[in-house]
Every structure is written in structure tokens, then in C-alpha cells.
Amino acid sequence: MEKTLYVTDLDGTLIRDDKSFSSKTASIVNSLIGKGVLITYATARSINSAAVITKGINFQLPVITLNGTIIVNPQTGEQDIAMFSKEDLKELRQRIKKSRIPVSVTSYTGGKEKKLYLKGRTNEGFDDYLKSHAGDKRFQPADTEDIFYSGKICYFSFIADREELEPLYMQVKDSSRWTCNYQQDNYRKEYWLEISPVNATKAKAIQKIQKQYNCTRLVVFGDSLNDISMFNIADEAYAAANADKRLKAAATGIIGSNNSDGVAEWLYINAK
Numbered sequence: 685m686e687k688t689l690y691v692t693d694l695d696g697t698l699i700r701d702d703k704s705f706s707s708k709t710a711s712i713v714n715s716l717i718g719k720g721v722l723i724t725y726a727t728a729r730s731i732n733s734a735a736v737i738t739k740g741i742n743f744q745l746p747v748i749t750l751n752g753t754i755i756v757n758p759q760t761g762e763q764d765i766a767m768f769s770k771e772d773l774k775e776l777r778q779r780i781k782k783s784r785i786p787v788s789v790t791s792y793t794g795g796k797e798k799k800l801y802l803k804g805r806t807n808e809g810f811d812d813y814l815k816s817h818a819g820d821k822r823f824q825p826a827d828t829e830d831i832f833y834s835g836k837i838c839y840f841s842f843i844a845d846r847e848e849l850e851p852l853y854m855q856v857k858d859s860s861r862w863t864c865n866y867q868q869d870n871y872r873k874e875y876w877l878e879i880s881p882v883n884a885t886k887a888k889a890i891q892k893i894q895k896q897y898n899c900t901r902l903v904v905f906g907d908s909l910n911d912i913s914m915f916n917i918a919d920e921a922y923a924a925a926n927a928d929k930r931l932k933a934a935a936t937g938i939i940g941s942n943n944s945d946g947v948a949e950w951l952y953i954n955a956k
Contacts (some may be wrong), residue, residue, distance in 0.1 A: 687722065689899035690955060691748070691890055691914060692947050694727040695870040696907035697924050699737060700943045703871070709948040710740050717744055721955050722897060724748070726886040728865065728878060728910055730790070730799075731756045731763075732820065745893065750790065750839050751865050751910055752889035753880045764892070765792070766884035767838050772861045776840075776879065777833060779859075783852050785844045786810035788823075791835035799823045800832050809843045809874030838884070842877040849875045865910040867928075878910075887913035905939070905947045906931060922950060 692698045699705055717723055726748035727734050734749055735758070746755050746764075755764040768776070780787075786809075788801040801814070803825040817823050826832035842849060846868070853866045856879060863885055865878045894902060904911070904918040907927040915921040915934045923935035924942050932938060940946030 686901055687897065687899045688901040688903060688956065689890070689894050689897065690721065690723045690951065691886075691893075691902070691904045692723070692725050693906040693908070693911050694725055694729060694734060694737060696926060696942050697905050697911075698725065698942065698947050701871075703737060705738075705741070706945055706948075709945050712945075712948040712952045713741050716951055716955050717742055721951075722899060723951070723955070724893065726752065726890060726904075726911075726914060728876075730754075732822070733817075745897070748886060748889040748893075751863075751878060751880055751884065752886045752913075753790075753838050753884040755889050755892060765838055766881040767792075767836050768862070768881050772881070773833070773837055775859070776856070776862060779856055780840075780852065783842075785842050785849060785852060787840055787842045788813075789832060789837055789841075790839035791837045793835040797822055798835060800826045800835075802829070802832055803827050807844060807874075809845075809869070809872055812872065813843055838881065840877075840879040842879075843869075843874050845873070846875045849877055853877050867909050870908075885913040886911065887917045890914055891917065905950070907942065922947075 722745060724743060724745040724747050728751045729749060731749045743758050746757050748755055753766050786805050786807050788799050791798050799822045857864045862882050863880045868875050902918045903920045904914045905922050907924045909928055911931060912934060920936045922937050922939045923932045924946050925938055926941045939950045
């Protein structure tokens with residue numbers, strides 16, 4: 685019997701513009717999960733941030749965070765993390781050395797996750813990012829670049845206006861040694877440039893989960909360009925009505941918007 689894995693993006697897809705989901709979406713998704721339908725999510729958010737925004741939906745399968753960099757079992761907390769090699773990190777550090785754009789790095793020291801950022805390097809969008817994580821002890825300022833680059837690193841996040849960030853994106857985007865995601869924030873005017881190890885994509889992470897659960901069919905849902913890798917490997921790929929037009933061009937079909945329960949309604953009719 686064919687087993688299908690359903691994977692949805694969060695922000696702009698399953699989650700509404702006010703960073704919530706409706707009771708209808710929660711009811712449908714929880715009911716299907718309870719019946720054994722294999723549903724999970726793939727997001728640019730960290731597991732901490734994603735867990736807050738998805739509270740009320742009882743995801744059972746491993747979930748995909750940081751655009752495929754970390755796969756997390758929500759039941760046990762076990763993590764599968766893609767890390768930069770020392771050689772790749774050395775080259776990347778040289779490319780971004782002269783940049784003054786605010787940046788945070790996700791790293792691990794002694795098995796503990798940290799979100800380091802360079803002290804004094806900030807802007808309005810980055811300040812809002814830090815404010816949204818106030819009280820999160822993972823976020824720590826680094827006084828020097830050596831401290832910033834300490835630990836085992838898996839993810840960089842740059843935040844700035846497009847005209848400031850795009851030159852940096854052009855410098856790093858074509859390397860075969862890492863993966864870049866570059867797009868506008870779902871909720872603000874600033875753009876994000878996120879850099880992860882070369883094999884850290886939503887598609888690669890999904891393929892691991894497919895293999896683990898012996899799923900021969902894949903259906904995905906998204907709205908932004910960081911969803912393109914999973915659209916490219918899916919048997920069926922559905923773009924929300926509010927999605928980027930370039931993602932819509934790669935889609936099997938268009939569903940309702942993130943503000944009108946588009947994913948949940950499609951699942952209610954079609955998921956088996």
C-alpha cells in the first residue's frame with residue numbers, strides 16, 4: 685500500500701498573517717494525524733520558535749527546521765544537525781569578513797545550542813528579531829569575531845534592507861560549498877539571507893523522513909522561494925494563493941491562502 689508524506693511550510697502557508705492558525709486548521713490537522721495520516725512541517729524557524737507558533741497542533745513525525753539544517757523529533761527532542769566543515773566555514777568567513785550587516789549564527793558548544801550575534805552590529809529589523817526572542821537564553825552577544833565563530837556552526841542569518849543585503853547575497857550565492865536562502869521577511873520590509881551547509885535543504889531533510897517512514901509519495905505546500913527545493917522533489921506541490929509567483933509557476937496547483945485555511949481544507953478533502 686502506498687504511503688504518502690504531507691509536508692507544509694509554516695509562515696505564509698499553514699500560519700496566518702497574524703502568526704496564528706485557526707481552530708479549523710488545528711481541528712482538521714489534529715484529526716488527520718490522529719487517524720495516522722503522515723503530516724509534518726518544514727520551516728526556516730528554529731525548533732523553539734516553531735514550537736511556539738504550532739502549539740495546539742500535535743505533530744508526531746520529525747519536523748524540519750532552519751530550512752532543513754536541523755530535523756527534530758518533537759516527542760523526544762532528538763536532533764539530526766547538518767554542520768559546516770572547517771574548510772567551508774573558513775571560506776565563508778573570508779567572503780563575509782568586510783560585511784557590516786547584522787548577523788546571528790546558530791552554533792553548538794558542549795552540545796548546547798547558542799544564537800550568537802556580533803555586539804554593536806544592528807539595525808531596526810535585527811533589533812525586532814532580538815526583541816521577539818527576549819528572554820531566550822540561547823541569544824548571546826559576541827564581543828569579537830573569534831567568539832562569534834567559536835563552537836560548531838550550522839546556520840547564519842543576515843537581516844537588512846534589500847539594497848544593503850543583495851550585494852552580500854551576490855558574493856555568496858554561487859558557491860557549491862553551502863546553501864543560500866534569500867527572501868523578504870513574511871512580516872516586515874527587511875530581507876533575510878540565510879546560509880546553511882550544502883546538504884541542508886528542505887528537500888534533503890524530507891527525503892530522510894520519507895526513507896525513515898517508507899513513504900513512496902510526497903505532497904508539499906508552500907508560499908516562498910525557500911520552498912522550491914521541496915517542490916522540485918514532490919509528486920504534488922501546492923502553492924498558497926498568496927505565494928510568490930515564481931513558486932506558483934513550479935506548483936502542481938494553487939490552493940486557498942494562508943488566511944483562509946488553504947492547506948487544511950486541501951488535506952481534509954484529499955489526504956488519506
